[in-house]
Amino acid sequence: MATKRKPSWYDDEITAVAELARGFFDRELIAKREQWDAQHRVDRSVWLEAGKLGLLCCSIPEEYGGGGGTFAHDLAVFEAQGYCGDYALGNSVHSGIVAHYVLEYGNEEQKKAWLPGMATGEILGAIGMTEPGTGSDLKAITTSAIRDGDHYVVNGSKTFITNGGSADMIVLAVKTDPKAGAKGVSLLIVDLRDCEGFAVGRVLDKVGQHGADTSELSFTNVRVPVSNLLGESEGGFGQLMAQLVQERLIIGAQAIGTIERAVEETVAYTKARQAFGHSLFEFQNTAFELAECQTIARTCRVFLDNCIEDHLNGQLDGADAAMVKYWLTEQQCAVVDRCVQLYGGYGYMREYPIARMYEDSRVQKIYAGANEVMKGIIAKSL
Numbered sequence: 001m002a003t004k005r006k007p008s009w010y011d012d013e014i015t016a017v018a019e020l021a022r023g024f025f026d027r028e029l030i031a032k033r034e035q036w037d038a039q040h041r042v043d044r045s046v047w048l049e050a051g052k053l054g055l056l057c058c059s060i061p062e063e064y065g066g067g068g069g070t071f072a073h074d075l076a077v078f079e080a081q082g083y084c085g086d087y088a089l090g091n092s093v094h095s096g097i098v099a100h101y102v103l104e105y106g107n108e109e110q111k112k113a114w115l116p117g118m119a120t121g122e123i124l125g126a127i128g129m130t131e132p133g134t135g136s137d138l139k140a141i142t143t144s145a146i147r148d149g150d151h152y153v154v155n156g157s158k159t160f161i162t163n164g165g166s167a168d169m170i171v172l173a174v175k176t177d178p179k180a181g182a183k184g185v186s187l188l189i190v191d192l193r194d195c196e197g198f199a200v201g202r203v204l205d206k207v208g209q210h211g212a213d214t215s216e217l218s219f220t221n222v223r224v225p226v227s228n229l230l231g232e233s234e235g236g237f238g239q240l241m242a243q244l245v246q247e248r249l250i251i252g253a254q255a256i257g258t259i260e261r262a263v264e265e266t267v268a269y270t271k272a273r274q275a276f277g278h279s280l281f282e283f284q285n286t287a288f289e290l291a292e293c294q295t296i297a298r299t300c301r302v303f304l305d306n307c308i309e310d311h312l313n314g315q316l317d318g319a320d321a322a323m324v325k326y327w328l329t330e331q332q333c334a335v336v337d338r339c340v341q342l343y344g345g346y347g348y349m350r351e352y353p354i355a356r357m358y359e360d361s362r363v364q365k366i367y368a369g370a371n372e373v374m375k376g377i378i379a380k381s382l
């Protein structure tokens with residue numbers, strides 16, 4: 001960590017989880033990243049290893065196979081991932097989002113059916129909201145789920161789905177009432193194993209995060225049992241909105257990991273490389289740039305820690321969560337860009353971690369709600 005201080009929400013147990021996670025990400029993701037990049041997905045064996053180490057579904061209760069911790073345990077894993085520079089393993093979606101939809105809105109049967117397998121990595125989860133025609137405006141989705149006896153018949157397509165090509169199950173945002181706008185949106189759990197009418201399209205070629213499986217999915221007359229509806233009745237837009245607070249903290253945790261690592265790496269690099277008879281760090285511009293970046297890292301850290309504490313006490317509101325997502329990702333991109341500059345040409349070479357951070361960071365300002373949407377949420381609270 002660039003800051004010597006421990007984050008305020010780290011106790012001994014969270015510290016141990018973070019250390020375990022860093023070892024895992026360095027060993028299984030970073031060391032093998034060429035392979036994951038080439039195949040645009042991480043092998044299932046890595047998920048199983050993460051499960052074995054207790055790094056999946058950390059905050060899911062033990063009775064459902066999870067780690068029985070708090071969301072702080074999950075956040076320590078996401079932060080470690082950002083610090084190590086891995087954006088390939090879609091665990092923030094799997095453990096941080098999908099498992100929590102099932103936990104919060106699933107009935108006993110659904111929780112028992114999905115969560116234990118998700119905690120071991122045997123069942124991989126995805127969330128399908130975005131469609132080719134709509135992303136930010138979620139109420140405009142057109143994937144339909146029309147009731148036919150004991151089943152819904154699902155038709156439509158999704159895009160940009162993290163873990164999409166590898167997932168065993170997906171929490172799918174559908175329109176159970178296509179004419180009802182936001183009120184017509186519901187969430188269905190779709191079992192993708194042996195699922196007639198379901199097809200994976202392209203795995204998408206992205207600017208960064210190459211090892212991540214980001215895929216197009218299509219559903220043609222897929223029959224989903226009515227018992228797979230999440231929640232007691234149709235109408236799941238509120239469920240989507242309620243989970244967003246936690247999702248935005250996840251992005252913040254990844255961002256702080258990357259910001260702190262970028263500064264750390266760049267200080268070390270500029271102190272080691274010589275030009276004009278002294279180290280790069282001895283140029284006042286370099287030292288001042290890094291002084292500014294470190295100040296940004298520190299202020300981001302304090303703000304994030306404060307919001308995490310609020311969340312752990314059940315007090316984080318939507319506007320603060322939006323500020324975390326907006327502010328930390330803007331700072332992540334700005335700091336990483338400034339660090340690339342201080343590296344010179346080496347900063348543009350993918351063999352250097354700073355170059356990977358540069359390409360992996362950009363999308364943080366776009367997904368989980370574009371930053372402009374975050375500003376809209378903040379503005380509404382004023």
Ligand SMILES: Cc1cc2nc3c(=O)[nH]c(=O)nc-3n(C[C@H](O)[C@H](O)[C@H](O)COP(=O)(O)OP(=O)(O)OC[C@H]3O[C@@H](n4cnc5c(N)ncnc54)[C@H](O)[C@@H]3O)c2cc1C
Nearest residue numbers: 127128129130134135136160161162367368369370372373
């Ligand atoms: C790598 C990656 C992984 C993803 N993973 C998932 C996933 O697992 N599941 C999933 O469902 N989706 C996923 N997404 C989709 C992601 O959440 C959307 O891309 C995002 O919500 C933006 O939607 P859009 O791309 O359709 O952009 P649009 O909605 O078309 O918006 C384009 C731009 O318009 C502007 N804009 C939009 N709305 C507003 C507004 N209200 N106010 C001001 N400006 C606005 C913003 O600048 C925005 O960036 C992923 C995307 C990427 C790139």
